[in-house]
Amino acid sequence: MLLGIISDTHNDIDSLEIVLSIFRERGIKTLAHAGDITSPRMLEYMAEFDCYIVLGNGDLIDTDVINWKASVLGMRPVLDKIEFELSGKKFIMFHGNNVPMYREAVTSEKYDYIIKGHTHHFENYMSNRTRIINPGAIYKHDESSAAILDIENDKVEKINLDEY
Template identity: 35%
Template structure:
């Protein structure tokens, strides 16, 4: 299975549309949003043809509106942290707002994959014996001069590819 990873969209609807087009072309089965989507309109920019699971980031203040928007696109907003099991992998998703909590999740050794955002910097590392740590970067692209990126994780090969938006 291929999973599209995206974070820190910060209401950039055009880049969300670009990302969903890329995910559809690459036959992604699920999109994970690691927080800082910011508005219900940004949630609705995701195609309802690909299931979206998201977590809250520090800029996601309209929780009721975001929750309703996720329901509208048949997606799920799972609070500020969630676990997803897919193809034998246990995946943790956390925006990463609190550094100590993020590091605790990564260092726990419980997860095969940890997906986080917040820093806007892409990352793909192995920690310990098995934990793949992925930050898809910022899909918005303009904060701190970072380019707009997302990622695609293949759960079978355990390969992660970054894509420019």
Template identity: 30%
Template sequence: MLIGIISDSHDHLPRLEAGLERLRKEGAELLIHPGDIIAPFAAKILASWQGPLHVVYGNNDGERRGLKSVLPQIVDGPLLVECKGKRISVDHYPPDDEHPPVDDVDVILFGHTHEVVNEHRNGTLYLNPGENCGWVRGESTVATLDTDSLKAEIIRLEA
């Protein structure tokens, strides 16, 4: 199965729409957003995803009630997503002592830093798709994750 990942969209509606469209074209069947959607009006675009959608709050998601009304599945991380026999830990924050990932997982997925990370460490894939908004790093990215090979691809969106 191909999973689409989009993080740190920060209310940039055109880039959020472009990211979702690109993930649809790539054939993603499930979508994960590791936080920082920001406002309910942006959450409505995310909620348009046709298929399973997993979302965690980010540190800038202050309007939690409004986000929850649009995305009832949104939770604080870490969240465990099990897909095709693979275990994926989803949190907004990179793993550290304060934000430990779920134990015994195949993938540790996070956002927050706006920096792309796509590397295997001790048999676990660490993946940050970077920022969808493009405001901090100047580049808008999303990612796909193949559950069969546990390989991720970072996709750069046109400005």
């Protein structure tokens, strides 16, 4: 199973459409968004996917509206963190600006994957038995990126959006 991973869209619809097109071409049906949607409208573009989405620091003003929009679109609630399981693997996702939450998740060693955002920089590394993934930010800035996780093979592919 492939999981499309994005973060920090910052209301950049053009970049979001590019990355979602890549995900469609690859047959990806499930999407993880690690926060900073910054506009409820962004959910309309992602609604075709089975989405797991968390709030970022840029979403705090519109939390109620984002969750209302998610409900209208039949999507899961958008929370500070979310735990889920795919292909028998345990995930936790949060934006990444909550350092105690991050430390607790890493030291617990109960997750196969931690997905986070916030820094706008791509990361893919192991901490003991847990793979930590930050897809970077998709909005146009120094280096726009996303990620695709092949869960069965534990492989992470960086998608450099500056090439599109």
